Amino acid sequence: MKADATAPRGAVMTATVPVQADTCRLSISGMSCAGCVATVENALKNVPGVTEAAVNFAEHTATVRGNVDPKVLVAAVTASGYGAAELRGAEDESEKEAAELAHYRKLLRKFIVAGVVGLPLMLAELLGVMPMLDTPSGRIFWLTMGAVTLWVLIYAGGHFFRGAWKSFLAHNANMDTLIALGTGAAWVYSMLVVLFPDLVPSLARHAYFEAAAIIIALINLGQALEMRARGKTSEAIRRLIGLQPKTARVIRDGQELDIPISEVGLDETLRVRPGEKIPVDGVIIDGHSSVDESMLTGEPMPVEKKTGDEVTGGTFNKSGSFLFQAKHIGADTALARIIEMVRRAQSTKPAIGRLADKISAVFVPTVLIIAVITFLAWFNLGPEPKLSYMLVATMTVLIIACPCALGLATPISIMVGVGKAAEYGILIRNGEALQQAGKLTTIVLDKTGTVTEGRPAVTTLLPVPGWDESKLLSVAASIETGSEHPLAEAIVSAAKARQLETSSASDFQSITGHGVSAAVDGKKVLFGNARLMARHQIGLGELTARAEELAARAQTPMFLAVDGVAAGIVAVADPIKPDSKAAIARLHAIGLKVVMITGDNRATADAVAREVGLDEVMAEVLPGDKADKVTALQQRGEIVGMVGDGINDAPALAQADVGYAIGTGTDVAIESADVTLMRGSLHGVADAIAISRATVRNIKQNLFGAFIYNVLGIPVAAGVLYPFTGLLLNPIIAGAAMAMSSVTVVSNANRLRWFKSGRAQP
Amino acid sequence: MNAWAINLAGIIVMALIVWWFWLSRPQARRVSGAGAIEIIVDNGVYTPARIEVPAGKPVTLRFLRKDPSPCAEKALFDDLGISADLTVGKPLDVIVTPPRPGEYEFTCQMRMYRGTLVAK
Numbered sequence: 001m002k003a004d005a006t007a008p009r010g011a012v013m014t015a016t017v018p019v020q021a022d023t024c025r026l027s028i029s030g031m032s033c034a035g036c037v038a039t040v041e042n043a044l045k046n047v048p049g050v051t052e053a054a055v056n057f058a059e060h061t062a063t064v065r066g067n068v069d070p071k072v073l074v075a076a077v078t079a080s081g082y083g084a085a086e087l088r089g090a091e092d093e094s095e096k097e098a099a100e101l102a103h104y105r106k107l108l109r110k111f112i113v114a115g116v117v118g119l120p121l122m123l124a125e126l127l128g129v130m131p132m133l134d135t136p137s138g139r140i141f142w143l144t145m146g147a148v149t150l151w152v153l154i155y156a157g158g159h160f161f162r163g164a165w166k167s168f169l170a171h172n173a174n175m176d177t178l179i180a181l182g183t184g185a186a187w188v189y190s191m192l193v194v195l196f197p198d199l200v201p202s203l204a205r206h207a208y209f210e211a212a213a214i215i216i217a218l219i220n221l222g223q224a225l226e227m228r229a230r231g232k233t234s235e236a237i238r239r240l241i242g243l244q245p246k247t248a249r250v251i252r253d254g255q256e257l258d259i260p261i262s263e264v265g266l267d268e269t270l271r272v273r274p275g276e277k278i279p280v281d282g283v284i285i286d287g288h289s290s291v292d293e294s295m296l297t298g299e300p301m302p303v304e305k306k307t308g309d310e311v312t313g314g315t316f317n318k319s320g321s322f323l324f325q326a327k328h329i330g331a332d333t334a335l336a337r338i339i340e341m342v343r344r345a346q347s348t349k350p351a352i353g354r355l356a357d358k359i360s361a362v363f364v365p366t367v368l369i370i371a372v373i374t375f376l377a378w379f380n381l382g383p384e385p386k387l388s389y390m391l392v393a394t395m396t397v398l399i400i401a402c403p404c405a406l407g408l409a410t411p412i413s414i415m416v417g418v419g420k421a422a423e424y425g426i427l428i429r430n431g432e433a434l435q436q437a438g439k440l441t442t443i444v445l446d447k448t449g450t451v452t453e454g455r456p457a458v459t460t461l462l463p464v465p466g467w468d469e470s471k472l473l474s475v476a477a478s479i480e481t482g483s484e485h486p487l488a489e490a491i492v493s494a495a496k497a498r499q500l501e502t503s504s505a506s507d508f509q510s511i512t513g514h515g516v517s518a519a520v521d522g523k524k525v526l527f528g529n530a531r532l533m534a535r536h537q538i539g540l541g542e543l544t545a546r547a548e549e550l551a552a553r554a555q556t557p558m559f560l561a562v563d564g565v566a567a568g569i570v571a572v573a574d575p576i577k578p579d580s581k582a583a584i585a586r587l588h589a590i591g592l593k594v595v596m597i598t599g600d601n602r603a604t605a606d607a608v609a610r611e612v613g614l615d616e617v618m619a620e621v622l623p624g625d626k627a628d629k630v631t632a633l634q635q636r637g638e639i640v641g642m643v644g645d646g647i648n649d650a651p652a653l654a655q656a657d658v659g660y661a662i663g664t665g666t667d668v669a670i671e672s673a674d675v676t677l678m679r680g681s682l683h684g685v686a687d688a689i690a691i692s693r694a695t696v697r698n699i700k701q702n703l704f705g706a707f708i709y710n711v712l713g714i715p716v717a718a719g720v721l722y723p724f725t726g727l728l729l730n731p732i733i734a735g736a737a738m739a740m741s742s743v744t745v746v747s748n749a750n751r752l753r754w755f756k757s758g759r760a761q762p
Numbered sequence: 763m764n765a766w767a768i769n770l771a772g773i774i775v776m777a778l779i780v781w782w783f784w785l786s787r788p789q790a791r792r793v794s795g796a797g798a799i800e801i802i803v804d805n806g807v808y809t810p811a812r813i814e815v816p817a818g819k820p821v822t823l824r825f826l827r828k829d830p831s832p833c834a835e836k837a838l839f840d841d842l843g844i845s846a847d848l849t850v851g852k853p854l855d856v857i858v859t860p861p862r863p864g865e866y867e868f869t870c871q872m873r874m875y876r877g878t879l880v881a882k
Contacts, residue, residue: 100832165805170808
């Protein structure tokens with residue numbers, strides 16, 4: 001992961017906590033007596049900042065008062081030997097949506113009010129039916145219009161003026177400053193013309209009340225439209241939040257009770273019936289069912305679950321009824337962590353957006369300076385009526401400049417892109433990973449579990465004369481019983497399937513990248529690859545040729561030697577995932593070089609490579625050397641994406657420009673990965689890259705649009721074209737352009753919502 | 763003379779813009795002791811916008827959003843990797859530990875709302 005931080009993030013403790021009178025409730029597990037209560041209470045009270053801590057033994061909860069991060073409280077309880085999790089209710093978006101709707105309506109009301117005043121004035125102006133300023137009735141009319149426009153500015157544009165003033169006091173300037181100055185100047189000038197016409201040259205006696213009112217109307221409309229478009233950008237988060245059920249059916253004292261999800265405690269037993277959503281994360285203790293996890297993993301096939309299997313909150317129970325024990329609640333559930341991760345990622349910015357940030361930071365004061373220059377330029381160089389030109393050009397510069405479009409260009413696309421990725425079961429950690437993913441030239445795939453199923457099975461047994469298959473497998477299983485290697489599991493289960501007896505092994509030694517050695521029934525047994533045999537100078541004879549034949553058929557041959565003599569070959573094969581070939585073809589189609597890295601022998605690796613169509617194979621790589629291989633590729637100038645399981649491949653994932661952890665189901669805690677793919681298919685990698693590229697393209701379009709808009713709009717508004725074409729922009733047109741610029745950026749970002757995976761549907 | 767006066771006034775206004783918005787800083791509110799620092803999010807500004815805090819110690823910033831416009835809905839601390847979603851009318855505590863002395867900016871998504879944590 002390439003952290004861009006200027007500060008070490010690991011050193012920064014952060015938490016965002018809704019304030020509830022500084023109170024936090026925890027669910028505590030593992031308490032069995034009153035002594036436990038005292039231990040937990042003491043652990044909580046010793047946390048700095050805690051003013052009060054009370055444990056309720058009957059409910060297995062703790063209520064803590066004080067100004068402390070709940071994570072620190074959970075850590076304190078865990079350190080004292082108990083389990084803890086924060087009790088927090090399901091997030092409710094309805095309140096936020098209601099507030100947004102109310103604000104949207106308010107903006108529309110302001111648009112209508114300002115439009116009703118400004119539009120007739122503008123039409124009358126265009127038709128030339130306005131009363132003259134120099135007649136008594138005309139002056140009364142214009143004074144009335146001045147008062148009405150002032151009311152419009154206060155009612156419909158008051159928030160711009162308040163914002164501008166507050167910002168000014170804080171030594172800050174924002175969009176409000178520009179709008180308030182632009183429309184305020186128009187109104188003040190117009191009132192000057194109405195009240196003291198003699199101060200203004202006769203040609204410049206023109207009131208601009210309609211411009212002030214219509215600009216305010218248009219900007220309110222633009223903000224309303226932008227708000228509406230923005231609502232759609234957070235659709236993905238709303239969908240994820242919507243997955244969480246509001247209630248859970250818990251079993252307490254033998255009774256089934258429906259309770260709010262925020263009341264579910266750790267280790268409590270819950271019932272889920274067919275057709276219901278699973279409320280929190282846990283382990284099935286009774287019953288079985290098939291569960292649809294597609295909403296989280298993107299995997300369309302339901303997963304069979306039985307006693308002992310884990311279930312995830314927010315997923316859908318399809319067929320059976322079961323009881324499960326809650327293991328993760330509140331903010332600890334996979335769904336809550338996914339939401340948190342997506343939210344965080346949505347707020348991060350890739351390097352591409354930093355330039356826009358830097359410009360945004362100085363944008364408004366720069367526009368103010370340009371406005372003053374415009375004013376002076378027209379004063380010194382402009383034709384008569386100078387004063388009108390000075391006012392119109394300056395006002396237009398202030399109104400057309402749009403810092404919002406620039407500021408929104410990157411974050412709004414990231415928001416939609418990261419949300420869209422989450423819909424495909426792809427969790428992108430930050431905006432930087434997204435930008436890097438768009439630049440990748442090479443994808444390195446770990447073989448086991450990535451290209452292949454990661455569930456190897458024994459396929460061939462080749463005993464030497466004097467040995468038989470059962471004996472060969474039995475000894476191999478005896479030595480492998482203590483090993484946790486996936487190949488070992490395949491051998492042990494094959495022996496079990498044949499109901500073979502195994503002996504106990506002693507002096508077990510695992511030699512990384514080679515194999516294992518142990519004493520079985522008093523004999524020294526070696527089991528591993530040709531390198532292990534060579535290391536112990538075991539003669540393999542014709543077994544070497546047989547092993548090569550097996551390897552060429554994508555099987556992994558392992559030699560067994562007993563007391564220094566070869567006893568035979570046990571070959572294991574890990575089936576290639578059915579869609580690996582198609583996904584790799586997609587990676588090729590988007591111009592990437594695809595490399596496979598494996599600890600397997602060269603021949604097996606080559607056979608897999610031929611089967612799925614890889615460009616390069618790095619075989620016989622020791623686990624610790626994978627990161628070095630990634631570095632070597634980077635030194636060749638490649639920008640490398642590494643796809644692995646996130647645990648064994650963690651160093652290589654961290655070394656790569658973008659690390660993809662694949663097939664992790666709903667376990668999202670893959671710190672070493674920039675991108676976590678919840679589905680096992682390699683199509684997820686192709687999808688992740690396609691979404692990343694589409695998002696970066698969208699950001700570039702937005703940034704280009706926002707830059708060009710301001711770079712062209714401001715000089716045109718200032719009147720640079722006037723000497724050549726006589727063109728001077730109307731401030732009302734500038735207001736319309738400004739109002740639409742942010743809407744355009746948000747709408748363009750929303751196009752990402754229609755992103756479709758290039759995966760052929762089954 | 764009149765022309766000179768107007769041009770001079772224009773130049774002075776430009777100089778004032780540079781001085782006020784770029785060169786001078788508002789007074790920082792100094793934080794002492796425990797307790798949360800309340801930051802009002804309204805009218806395009808964080809109040810207070812400049813806060814002096816001790817470096818290396820956790821500080822609770824209690825954001826209270828009053829502005830319903832979408833600009834105000836996030837408070838981002840880019841350098842600290844923090845993002846907070848603010849709901850109108852609901853205070854939200856952000857606990858942050860500036861790792862070392864320096865200035866840490868916090869902004870809305872569009873960088874129109876701007877505040878600074880000054881860690882000393």
